[in-house]
Amino acid sequence: MSFTFTPERRAKLDALILRYPKKQAALLPALRMAEEQAGCVDFDAMEHVAEILDVSPAKVLGVFTFYTHYRRPGTGKHLVQVCATLPCALRGAEAVFDKFAAELGIGQDETTKDGMFTLKKVECLASCGSAVCVQVNDDYHENLTAETVPDLIRKLKESR
């Protein structure tokens, strides 16, 4: 349960802290490193980070929840983020999203029972030229249509 940085990560964080005028300023990268290590940032990790940076756990919680790009506990293995901003919307993002929802049997911000998929709507992914764009974990999938969605899901399921 309880979270501690691996010695290598801790050393990396300590080195990073020195680059800021105040160590509290290293909060964002510290959270990113916790996410790297555990796949998501849970409350134990937040407390650990709070202790290292000498801030209250509540402060860390406030910063963590301000951002949507950190993974919260309970996020599926594949985090499917469908762009819902105008250019993608004009090219059928709504239908793409609905197709994901129907195929996976989940709604917005929900996770499949087997923990494989979490579905989200996000703002512009800066890939408007190849709308509709969907980001799954760190990868972009571009020029999607409702028709190509089942194929993508199949590929994702096959990938480990």
Next chain:
Amino acid sequence: MPINFTIDGKQVQGEKGETVLPVALRNNIDVPYFCYHPGLSLSGNCRMCLVRVTPAAPPPPKPGPDGKLPPAPPPPRSMLAISCMTQIADGMTVDTKTPDVLRAREGVMEFELINHPLDCPTCDQAGECFLQDHSYQHGRSHGRFYEERQMKHTKSLGPTISIWGSRCIVCSRCVRFTDEITGTGELCIVNRSDHSVVDVFPGKPLDNALSMCAEDVCPVGALISEDFKFKARVWFMKEQKTLCAGCSVGCNVVAEQVNEEIARLKPRENLAVNDWWMCDAGRLSYKQHALPGRLVEARVDGKAVTRAEAVLAAWQRLSAAGGAVAGLVSLWNTNEEMFLFRRLMKLLSAVAPMGTLEKSHGERKQFKGGFVIEGDRNPNRAGARAILGDVALEVGATAVRKAFEAGTVNALLVVSGAPELAISPEIEAMLARVKTLVVLDVLESSSAAKYAKVRLPATMHWEQDGTFVNVDGRVQRVRPVIQPPGDAAPALELLQEIVNRHPPGGSGVLSGDGVFRQLGAEIEAFRELTYREVGDLGVPARTAAQAVKA
């Protein structure tokens, strides 16, 4: 160097480093605000305090070396700016009532109310809510928002405070309070934009000795005190400015009552004492007023009698002791009462030993923002020192007991205005055995009241006028918030009535102020002071604070 500028055409002055809003408020110019709080850092997040600011015109151009005038600089541009964060500057012009300012305020109010549940009828803040007041004065009568409202959590944040998240305007005052004043940092704002709301970290509740101040700093009904929740509509309560007596700080408070029951205490701003804060224990100390077992009738030898009969019996028995008298007074009694106590004791015997009774000490606590809870849990030790002297204060109770054991004392007067005084077993034994025991007290359960031969029901500080001297030597007023129960009367009156029995007899009973002026004539610490001068905020005692410092 003071800085001069104008607000709404009025010449005003401020100090370098000040911002516009506090200067405006000081000059009775109403600028609405939510997130600004004089005791917290500036945040500038609510935009309610927008005003129009025009910088001073630049100086006229000077002719160059060629004798020609350079082109005149452009006139200063005026703009809407948040007054809480705008630094004042010489020659600046501020307008708080121009049409564009009014329109901007209206816009801010419309945003504030977009997700608000408008549940004022069941909200405990109703009647003292910034949102209601600003909405009434600066809002528009209808909204234009037809989307679904965001609802937020309603939950307990800790033992004393709950949050109604949908009412939260995310001003961050409460978060700054726990960061800057208590230094405990329990509160944060979670999520972003219209999802944001105040919360605590799981398993780390809002739990510190000043936690209930979070409710005071919340300008709306989002943070609600568990103690006051659903208790009273604020407009039915009557207010009185008085003091907390929970320790020697003497926090200035407003006490509010409905139907002679105190409903709550709130801290009252006093920069020389408690700033804007008070501790939770002190805030809840009002509950003493309703302790069961209050003394409500006078008794002589266990028989109920009238107040006049008991007063007469008190005088007769004490004076019959032929000078073999001693006295104890509590550190919860006012200066006026201690002074009258001293006068009565002197009348009875020139050498009567006098001592004090007190509550046991607690832990002294200092917080990040400087607020202190004193370990001395008695409100008037410094007053006792000034009036009764060091000897009575430090070794008086022991001297009284020794005199009793030596047989030089067989009559005792006890004056107390508080429950839960620490009475040692030796004092208790003396109370049980002394032949004549005259007691002015508040609770049946008190040791003195139990053994009293003549017992007069007295008042607590919630029920009487008077003054205390705090740990820093500041003389401050206590005022009656509620009426005393039954036949209970302030020791201020009872002691004068007993003194009046002294031949040739008298009938005058002075008010608190009357006695206080007599005190001022005799005791240097209070020289020429009056209630009027002490006022709402108190004044330093005349002698150096050192002399009366506990």
